[in-house]
Amino acid sequence: MTHRFTYRRRVEFADTDVAGIMHFSNFFRFMEVAEHAFYRSMGFSVHPFKDKDDGSDPQVGWPRVHASSDFRLPLQFEEEVEIELLVEEIRDKTVKYYFNFWKNPDDEGGRKIAATGRFTVVCVRFDAQLRRMKAVAIPDEWREKLCEAPEGTIPGQVER
Numbered sequence: 001m002t003h004r005f006t007y008r009r010r011v012e013f014a015d016t017d018v019a020g021i022m023h024f025s026n027f028f029r030f031m032e033v034a035e036h037a038f039y040r041s042m043g044f045s046v047h048p049f050k051d052k053d054d055g056s057d058p059q060v061g062w063p064r065v066h067a068s069s070d071f072r073l074p075l076q077f078e079e080e081v082e083i084e085l086l087v088e089e090i091r092d093k094t095v096k097y098y099f100n101f102w103k104n105p106d107d108e109g110g111r112k113i114a115a116t117g118r119f120t121v122v123c124v125r126f127d128a129q130l131r132r133m134k135a136v137a138i139p140d141e142w143r144e145k146l147c148e149a150p151e152g153t154i155p156g157q158v159e160r
Contacts (some may be wrong), residue, residue: 001147005041005085007034008105011075022075028067031099031117034083035062042145059125060139065094066120073103073114080105081114086149088118093135095146096120098154116155 015026036046039062047061075081082105088096099117104110123142124133 001145002042003087003147003149003153005034005038007037007083007085009033009081009083011077011079011081013077016077020077022077024069024071027069027071027101027115027117030081030083030101031067031069031085031097031119034085034099035097035119035121038085044142044145060136060142061124061126061133062095062121063124063133064119065122066118069099069115069117071115073112075101075103075114079103086154087146088149088154090138090143090146090148092137094120094122095138098149 009030011022015022015029017023039046082102084100084102086098086100088098090096097119099115099119100113101115101117103112103114122135123138125136126132127134
């Protein structure tokens with residue numbers, strides 16, 4: 001079971017504004033890329049387009065129902081950033097993720113938080129009768145691979 005995943009990414013020219021600083025909207029894209037890599041690391045996909053033909057449960061998707069971010073330090077063109085994903089909370093149908101954006105990830109003395117963020121995602125399946133996505137309980141195969149980050153790992157984390 002895992003509660004933490006890291007993903008490295010370089011700030012590309014297309015991610016920046018005219019001053020060469022990463023545009024705020026791209027922090028959300030980077031969080032999403034890290035989330036998708038996290039799913040792949042566990043053998044899943046964020047959006048399997050086709051159900052398995054083996055009689056197993058239909059596949060699930062994970063749309064966002066909440067996204068937020070707080071910015072502290074700029075990330076600049078060609079800078080490498082480490083995106084740390086932490087599983088903040090697991091409920092019946094939702095998972096909350098907390099993200100840290102580490103500036104200077106390899107510099108022990110200069111490693112600093114550039115931004116933090118949060119996603120809340122809901123587990124859904126396509127309901128053919130209703131012709132729309134419907135929230136469902138998180139499948140056991142997902143629950144077996146996820147666990148919440150230890151208490152105190154995430155700033156402001158609520159005690160359970």
